[in-house]
Amino acid sequence: MQDLVLSGIQPTNIVHIGNYIGALKQWVEIQHRHRCLFCVVDLHAITVPQDPKMLRENSLRMAATYLAVGIDPKRSHIFIQSEVPQHTELSWILETIAKISELERMTQYKDKAKKRGENVGVGLFTYPVLMAADILLYDTTAVPVGEDQMQHLEFTRVLARRFNETFGETFIVPQPLIQKVGARIMGLDDPHIKMSKSASSVLNYIALTDDADLIIKKLSKAVTDSDGKIVYDVKNKPAISNLLTIYHHATGKTLPEIEAEFSGKRYGDFKKSVAEALIFMLSPIQEKITLYQQDPGQLQKILDAGRTFALDAAEKKMNIVRERVGLGRS
Ligand code: ATP
Ligand code: LTN
Numbered sequence: 001m002q003d004l005v006l007s008g009i010q011p012t013n014i015v016h017i018g019n020y021i022g023a024l025k026q027w028v029e030i031q032h033r034h035r036c037l038f039c040v041v042d043l044h045a046i047t048v049p050q051d052p053k054m055l056r057e058n059s060l061r062m063a064a065t066y067l068a069v070g071i072d073p074k075r076s077h078i079f080i081q082s083e084v085p086q087h088t089e090l091s092w093i094l095e096t097i098a099k100i101s102e103l104e105r106m107t108q109y110k111d112k113a114k115k116r117g118e119n120v121g122v123g124l125f126t127y128p129v130l131m132a133a134d135i136l137l138y139d140t141t142a143v144p145v146g147e148d149q150m151q152h153l154e155f156t157r158v159l160a161r162r163f164n165e166t167f168g169e170t171f172i173v174p175q176p177l178i179q180k181v182g183a184r185i186m187g188l189d190d191p192h193i194k195m196s197k198s199a200s201s202v203l204n205y206i207a208l209t210d211d212a213d214l215i216i217k218k219l220s221k222a223v224t225d226s227d228g229k230i231v232y233d234v235k236n237k238p239a240i241s242n243l244l245t246i247y248h249h250a251t252g253k254t255l256p257e258i259e260a261e262f263s264g265k266r267y268g269d270f271k272k273s274v275a276e277a278l279i280f281m282l283s284p285i286q287e288k289i290t291l292y293q294q295d296p297g298q299l300q301k302i303l304d305a306g307r308t309f310a311l312d313a314a315e316k317k318m319n320i321v322r323e324r325v326g327l328g329r330s
Contacts, residue, residue, distance in 0.1 A: 002035060003033075003034045003035065003141045003142065004034065004035050004036075004037065004138055004139055004140050004141055004142075005027075005030050005031075005034045005035070005036045005037070005140065005141070005142050005143070005144060005177070006036070006037045006038070006039070006134065006135055006138055006140040006143060007023060007027060007038055007039075007143055007144050007145060008038065008039040008040065008041040008044070008081065008131075008134060009023065009024075009040065009041065009062060010041050010042075010044050010045040011040050011041070011042050011045050011055065011058040011059040011061070011062040012045055012050075012058060012197050012198075013054070013058055013197075014197050014205070014207045014208075014209070015062070015065055015197075015207065015208045015209075016185075016195055016196075016197060016205035016206060016207050016208065017185060017195070017205070017206045017207075017208065017246060017278065017282075018146065018184075018185035018194065018195035018196070018205065019146070019197075019208075020069065020208060021179070021182040021185050021245075021246070021249045022145070022146030022147070022148075022179060022182060022183055022184065022185060023144060023145055023146055024065075024066070024069045025069070025179075025249065026144040026177060026179060027066075027069075027071060027076075027144055028069055028070040028071060030142075030144055030177070031071065031072060031075045031076045032075070034142070035076075036071075036075065036076035036077070037076070037077045037079070037138055037140075037306075037309075037310065038066055038071055038076055038077070038078050038079075039078075039079050039080065039081045039134065039310070040059050040062045040063055040066075040078075040079070040080045040081060041081045041131075041134065042055060042059050042080055042081055042082050043081050043082050043087065043088065043130060044081070044127060044130060044131065045058075046123065047121060047123040047124045047127050048112070048116070048121075048124065059080055060293075060296070060299060061289070061293065063078055063080070063292075063299055063302070063303055064289050064292035064293050064299055065208065065285075065289055066078050067288070067292050067299070067302070068285050068286075068288035068289040068291075068292060069208075069285055073302045073305070073306075077305070077306040077309045077310065078302055078303060078306045079303060079306030079307045079309070079310045080303060080306075080307070081134065083303075083307045083310075083311075084307065084310045084311055084314050086137060086311075086314035086315060086317070086318045087130065087133050087134055087137060087314070088130070088133075089318060090133035090136065090137050090317075090318065090321060091126070091129050091130040091132075091133035093321060093325060093327075094129050094132055094133055094136075094159050094163070095126060095129050097159065097162050097163060097166065098126075098129050098132075098155075098159060102155060102158070103125055103126065103128060103129070105151075106127075106128055106151060106152070106155070107151060108127075108128075108148065108151070108152070109124060109125055109127065109128070112124055113125075115198075128152045128155050128156075129159070131152050131156065132152075132155065132156040132159045132160075135153075135156050135174055136156065136159070136160055136163075136171045136172075136174075137313075137314050137317050137318070138310075138313055138314070138317070139171070139172045139317070140172065140174045141172055141174055141175065142174060142175045142176075142177045143156075143174050143175070143176055143177060144177040144178075145176065145177070145178065146178070146179075146183055146184060146185075146194075147178055147183035147184040148184065148194060149176075150176060150178065153174070153176045156174060157173050157174065160172065160173045160174070161173060167324040167325060168324055170320060170321060170324055181245055181248060181249075181255070182245050182246075182248070182249050185242065185245065185246065186238060186239075186242040187199060187204040187205065188203060188204060188205065188206070188218060188219070188221070188222040188223070188242075189201055189203040189204050189221070189222070189223060190204070190223065191223065191238035191239040191241075191242050192238065202218075203218055203221055203222075206218055206219075206278060206282075208282055208285055208286070208289070209286055209289065210282070211286075212279045212283075215275050215278050215279055215282070216272075216275045216279075219271045219272070219274055219275040219278075220268075220271060220275075222239070222243065222271060223239050224239050224240060224243075224267045224271075225237040225238070225239050225240050228266070228267065230244070230258075230259065230262040230263070230265060230267070230270050231259055232244050232245075232255045232258075232259060240267075240270075243270065243271070243274050244258055244259075246274060246278070247270075247273065247274045247277055249281075250274070250277035250278050250280070250281040251277050
């Protein structure tokens with residue numbers, strides 16, 4: 001069995017360095033060793049209200065972002081989830097073996113539902129089943145994501161095993177791929193909550209598209225810990241440890257190297273260096289996002305090729321699934 005890696009990000013309007021460090025950066029490295037499929041999960045995005053015109057724009061911008069960070073369309077396939085209807089078909093079938101109690105335990109659902117009060121759609125509840133369908137449809141062996149997706153992946157593994165036990169060996173049970181350092185980048189304004197697109201303050205995150213002045217401003221306002229030392233200690237110094245993690249990913253330097261570099265220096269100096277490293281890391285990505293957006297023909301071609309590949313693979317798998325479950329005629 002050949003390895004296949006699959007992952008996806010929702011096309012909401014910003015991508016932050018947490019998404020980059022936790023997910024995208026891993027994808028770029030992995031594609032040199034494995035066959036890869038990367039999707040823009042627009043069906044997941046509509047689990048909360050979206051402006052239709054903006055959603056389409058954001059889907060294209062997300063595909064441009066995948067390419068700009070270094071996903072190579074010669075090695076990897078990029079496609080838009082809703083263009084492959086087998087995802088929703090498999091999701092429905094998996095819903096019939098998923099348990100309500102399992103979905104009720106999902107922390108992402110609980111967090112999002114709490115924020116939305118009475119206005120919680122069924123799609124937000126069944127979201128993890130659609131994610132399982134995305135993964136199982138392609139015989140995915142590994143899924144590179146941030147730590148917050150671990151629970152959804154465990155659930156995907158449970159569904160794969162349950163389906164196999166009920167209907168016969170059909171799905172591969174996929175492995176999560178999570179970064180050792182940087183699987184959960186925390187908010188710059190609060191190191192106890194994860195950096196998030198839906199944060200209430202823009203000071204929570206650095207977007208991949210933030211310009212140099214904004215990055216410097218956000219870093220200067222980032223919260224720090226009280227003892228003035230620049231050392232990695234997640235438990236006692238979560239804010240500085242988070243900045244060390246970000247600096248590690250932006251420069252490639254190890255944590256001990258960074259601690260030595262800033263030994264005896266002030267938080268202000270360190271924050272300035274983190275800002276500079278981020279500007280250096282992000283400016284080529286920003287230039288490439290613009291280039292891809294200015295050449296929509298090229299982007300469309302890449303997405304067409306991705307759709308053709310995904311449709312073919314998905315239909316082959318669904319033929320097996322329909323037969324196992326007894327749907328339609330033989
Ligand atoms: P939201 O916070 O609105 O739910 P998000 O920022 O988590 O959105 P997603 O599209 O849900 O964005 O996630 C895309 C990918 O980025 C996933 O693999 C997720 O695990 C990863 N990711 C998201 N936030 C972080 C973070 N703070 N640190 C590391 N990885 C993250
Ligand atoms: N649920 C994920 C996005 C997502 C995904 C996937 C990730 C949807 N389908 C398949 C990996 C594989 C999230 O919120 N980040």
